[in-house]
Amino acid sequence: MSAVQAVTPFETIRTPDAASRPVKIHTVAVKVTYGQKEALHGVSIDIPEKAVTAFIGPSGCGKSTFLRCINRMNDTIAGARVEGTIKLDDQNIYDPDLDVVELRARVGMVFQKPNPFPKSIFDNVAYGPRIHGLARSKADLEEIVVTSLQKASLFNEVKDRLNEPGTGLSGGQQQRLCIARAIAVSPEVILMDEPCSALDPIATAKVEELIDELRANFTIVIVTHSMQQAARVSQRTAFFHLGHLIEEGPTDHVFTNPLEQRTQDYITGRFG
Numbered sequence: 001m002s003a004v005q006a007v008t009p010f011e012t013i014r015t016p017d018a019a020s021r022p023v024k025i026h027t028v029a030v031k032v033t034y035g036q037k038e039a040l041h042g043v044s045i046d047i048p049e050k051a052v053t054a055f056i057g058p059s060g061c062g063k064s065t066f067l068r069c070i071n072r073m074n075d076t077i078a079g080a081r082v083e084g085t086i087k088l089d090d091q092n093i094y095d096p097d098l099d100v101v102e103l104r105a106r107v108g109m110v111f112q113k114p115n116p117f118p119k120s121i122f123d124n125v126a127y128g129p130r131i132h133g134l135a136r137s138k139a140d141l142e143e144i145v146v147t148s149l150q151k152a153s154l155f156n157e158v159k160d161r162l163n164e165p166g167t168g169l170s171g172g173q174q175q176r177l178c179i180a181r182a183i184a185v186s187p188e189v190i191l192m193d194e195p196c197s198a199l200d201p202i203a204t205a206k207v208e209e210l211i212d213e214l215r216a217n218f219t220i221v222i223v224t225h226s227m228q229q230a231a232r233v234s235q236r237t238a239f240f241h242l243g244h245l246i247e248e249g250p251t252d253h254v255f256t257n258p259l260e261q262r263t264q265d266y267i268t269g270r271f272g
């Protein structure tokens with residue numbers, strides 16, 4: 001029997017090479033309920049390390065809900081309940097003994113709208129290292145800030161105005177500042193929830209280029225509405241529909257030869 005025939009309607013289809021890279025995030029049967037409403041109906045996926053995984057699917061299918069499970073951001077939403085297993089390496093991130101602040105340093109997040117703190121460019125990036133005690137001296141802290149801005153491809157544009165407010169930068173620069181802020185605490189994973197949706201095409205291209213560079217050192221999971229963006233930046237793509245993970249696999253497979261009719265219909269614009 002072929003893989004396609006063996007699959008029940010809402011069982012995720014996996015392409016054979018899913019296990020070829022080391023797994024960074026492993027989830028089993030993740031369900032999320034908001035009050036009485038089940039928004040995710042049991043999502044199981046292995047997310048490889050040091051690669052970009054894109055979550056795609058029509059509005060309301062649960063992409064952001066699932067992304068937020070990975071650093072327990074749903075904990076902050078009243079009435080949200082998460083069931084199932086999510087492991088980062090071998091650690092269950094819903095273990096009651098786990099320190100959530102530490103988890104969010106390991107699993108950083110970049111949001112849809114750039115949200116720099118009302119502080120200087122320097123202090124935006126220094127904020128995390130300061131609260132996590134990562135710098136032993138002022139020189140140490142400066143090095144972390146400079147390196148993070150360099151990794152976020154922003155340093156050259158801001159090196160002469162590190163003491164000016166982060167909110168004074170352009171939208172694209174602010175988003176790269178937020179990426180620098182996330183990088184500054186040396187996370188292992190960076191979650192990005194539609195990071196380019198508020199940016200113009202030039203700023204978007206810069207952030208996409210940056211994402212491609214960052215995957216050498218970080219595991220990246222990105223929610224995007226843009227299939228072109230998913231195709232450009234990700235190595236793996238997961239397609240969600242109505243709270244189910246329908247199909248996930250290498251991005252070129254999912255876009256050129258999807259295993260599921262619903263994926264085909266979505267990527268060819270029949271719905272969504």
Ligand SMILES: Nc1ncnc2c1ncn2[C@@H]1O[C@H](COP(=O)(O)OP(=O)(O)OP(=O)(O)O)[C@@H](O)[C@H]1O
Pocket residue numbers: 034039057058059060061062063064065066077225
């Ligand atoms: N805080 C919340 N309270 C109640 N319901 C919520 C909440 N957040 C999301 N939902 C519901 O959960 C479902 C999944 O939403 P989610 O935002 O995860 O989808 P999405 O695929 O990211 O959508 P979009 O692409 O529009 O951002 C939707 O039906 C949404 O209305």
